[in-house]
């Protein structure tokens with residue numbers, strides 16, 4: 001399908017030209033520490049390999065880039081990405097993941113809006129019933145953003161992730177289609 005917009009965000013397909021910016025982002029521990037990626041210096045080749053694998057995944061599960069309107073240039077400014085993993089068509093369930101990697105854009109509501117957009121896309125286009133995510137307990141900003149987007153705490157995997165010298169809990173958060181329908185009805 002074509003690019004889509006949701007609120008202030010534009011979702012597009014990922015392409016090779018973006019990879020140098022990804023390398024910059026992936027080299028910043030402040031951005032990556034809650035992603036569960038290896039904490040090693042990332043190279044352009046790592047990102048090229050990642051992109052190659054992305055294109056081998058089912059099309060519904062390919063990472064989409066997320067941009068906002070750039071006040072300076074009137075064009076689009078890439079701020080992060082998001083997408084679906086492991087879509088289970090029988091259970092109509094899928095995991096989402098995202099990152100707003102441009103730190104200058106944190107705490108402006110874009111993370112919340114990106115999750116709302118993925119939820120809308122998952123229920124409206126992919127016919128899912130349950131959308132869930134994993135979030136590391138220290139990621140307070142993430143937890144807050146997902147709550148604001150309507151996700152509920154479902155359970156905790158105790159000390160399931162090793163991060164910066166210690167084991168941390170991993171929370172599972174989710175939203176079901178009827179919960180989302182209710183919010184849509186209320187918002188009219």
Ligand SMILES: CC(C)(COP(=O)(O)OP(=O)(O)OC[C@H]1O[C@@H](n2cnc3c(N)ncnc32)[C@H](O)[C@@H]1OP(=O)(O)O)[C@@H](O)C(=O)NCCC(=O)NCCS
Nearest residue numbers: 031034099100106107108109110111112140141142144145
């Ligand atoms: C987590 C992430 C998606 C949040 O995006 P964002 O655009 O900053 O999110 P929002 O602005 O929509 O919401 C953040 C909320 O958390 C709050 N917050 C931020 N840091 C916080 C902290 N340390 N403790 C408590 N609340 C915090 C903000 O104040 C805001 O809440 P408010 O609107 O009620 O004031 C983004 O920071 C990110 O991608 N980080 C790097 C990678 C990552 O962690 N990805 C998610 C993996 S699950």
